[in-house]
Amino acid sequence: MDKTVPSGRVKGTLTPPCSKSYAQRALAASLLCEETSVLRNIEFCSDTRSALQCIETLGARVTRIGEETLSIEGGLRPQGHTLRVGESGLSTRLFTPIASLCGTPITIEGEGTLLRRPMEMMTGPLRTLGVRVRDNGGFLPFEVRGPIRGGEVDVDGSVSSQFITGLMLALPLARHDTTIHVRSAVSTPYLDMTIDTAARFGVEICHNDYEEFYIEGGQRYSPACLSIEGDWSAAAMLLVAGAVAGEVTVRNISMLSKQADTAVCTALVRAGAAVINEADSVTAISRPLHGFEFDATNCPDLFPALAALAAAADGVSTIRGTSRLLHKESNRAEAIREEYAKVGIEVDISEEDVMRIRGGKIRPARVSSHDDHRMAMSMAVSALRCDGQITIENAECVAKSYPGFLEDLEKIRV
Ligand SMILES: O=C(O)C1=C[C@@H](OP(=O)(O)O)[C@@H](O)[C@H](O)C1
Numbered sequence: 001m002d003k004t005v006p007s008g009r010v011k012g013t014l015t016p017p018c019s020k021s022y023a024q025r026a027l028a029a030s031l032l033c034e035e036t037s038v039l040r041n042i043e044f045c046s047d048t049r050s051a052l053q054c055i056e057t058l059g060a061r062v063t064r065i066g067e068e069t070l071s072i073e074g075g076l077r078p079q080g081h082t083l084r085v086g087e088s089g090l091s092t093r094l095f096t097p098i099a100s101l102c103g104t105p106i107t108i109e110g111e112g113t114l115l116r117r118p119m120e121m122m123t124g125p126l127r128t129l130g131v132r133v134r135d136n137g138g139f140l141p142f143e144v145r146g147p148i149r150g151g152e153v154d155v156d157g158s159v160s161s162q163f164i165t166g167l168m169l170a171l172p173l174a175r176h177d178t179t180i181h182v183r184s185a186v187s188t189p190y191l192d193m194t195i196d197t198a199a200r201f202g203v204e205i206c207h208n209d210y211e212e213f214y215i216e217g218g219q220r221y222s223p224a225c226l227s228i229e230g231d232w233s234a235a236a237m238l239l240v241a242g243a244v245a246g247e248v249t250v251r252n253i254s255m256l257s258k259q260a261d262t263a264v265c266t267a268l269v270r271a272g273a274a275v276i277n278e279a280d281s282v283t284a285i286s287r288p289l290h291g292f293e294f295d296a297t298n299c300p301d302l303f304p305a306l307a308a309l310a311a312a313a314d315g316v317s318t319i320r321g322t323s324r325l326l327h328k329e330s331n332r333a334e335a336i337r338e339e340y341a342k343v344g345i346e347v348d349i350s351e352e353d354v355m356r357i358r359g360g361k362i363r364p365a366r367v368s369s370h371d372d373h374r375m376a377m378s379m380a381v382s383a384l385r386c387d388g389q390i391t392i393e394n395a396e397c398v399a400k401s402y403p404g405f406l407e408d409l410e411k412i413r414v
């Protein structure tokens with residue numbers, strides 16, 4: 001589906017969907033708890049739906065007890081041999097170690113953009129931990145047969161943090177204690193979110209500056225009742241819309257969150273936008289914007305939103321961490337360069353790990369989403385500043401994280 005987004009101003013208040021990162025972690029932890037947990041404020045984008053399917057396949061009994069509330073009776077009792085993770089990188093790297101707790105063979109199957117994303121970081125460590133792995137040259141599909149036991153293991157953390165998240169949630173149920181030695185951890189706030197989720201289910205994980213993680217085996221997950229936070233990655237896109245084209249208040253989010261993408265507020269302030277932080281909302285207001293510097297190494301999902309911010313700012317913005325974008329739903333650095341070129345914005349990614357964006361006039365164009373939800377949202381926000389309109393190809397890919405994004409943007413048009 002193509003979507004044409006005309007230029008214009010926005011003003012209003014929106015509530016983003018719940019954090020898909022927290023939702024997937026909470027679903028996994030609820031599966032690993034033998035008793036009944038309750039998750040509130042949980043909504044379903046495609047990635048969260050994939051995680052729900054995974055926990056049901058692995059034995060969780062899920063009952064909807066209200067519009068956005070689930071009751072989950074956990075316990076690993078695989079009901080099938082195939083986990084379908086859709087396009088979710090996190091579900092893949094989270095549920096592969098969890099499936100490895102079982103003694104039966106389980107195949108992990110993905111689709112779409114996920115089939116191009118590397119999974120080889122899991123193979124060696126899983127084998128070291130006693131899991132039989134049949135992989136497909138480092139890509140999905142994967143077959144694992146556990147049970148995973150604890151021990152000492154080295155993990156390359158330089159491509160993604162998600163497999164470490166999976167190990168941290170699975171290994172408390174292994175028979176032995178584990179020490180994970182991590183080389184070059186990235187996206188570290190996401191590891192804090194995992195430790196935070198485990199703690200809410202009574203499971204303790206310690207680490208030494210993200211280099212060594214200590215996980216006691218034989219723990220048990222206690223039942224929890226928790227509300228899933230609003231999503232800061234979605235909020236970031238909405239706040240940038242406010243900063244470039246009017247004023248947007250995003251409700252049900254807090255700067256005190258551990259989510260990586262709270263960092264968008266720093267970038268907004270550096271670019272000259274006004275940011276008002278209240279107890280459970282943040283507002284971004286348009287002001288004359290100028291080029292800014294920002295390091296997105298640990299919050300890579302912010303890049304597409306920051307590209308829209310930089311495109312609307314006067315002068316050159318410098319964003320560090322482009323190497324983190326190689327294996328997302330698209331090669332996001334290249335996708336940003338290619339699509340922003342079509343609307344007349346120069347993006348340079350030649351220098352090591354840095355993207356430079358020269359802000360300016362945004363021309364009407366037809367652009368590709370690269371089947372990447374964050375690219376589609378970025379181009380839609382940039383359309384607000386366009387001298388006409390931007391048509392985004394395959395814009396329905398926003399459903400991966402924020403199915404209602406394009407409708408929400410229309411709701412606040414003035
Ligand atoms: O753990 C998570 O919830 C995520 C971690 C990050 O991935 P990497 O660790 O691969 O950077 C992020 O990009 C992704 O959208 C969600």
Ligand SMILES: C=C(OP(=O)(O)O)C(=O)O
Nearest residue numbers: 087088089090301328329
């Ligand atoms: C990269 C993302 O998600 P995942 O890795 O879970 O597919 C994302 O949401 O931008």
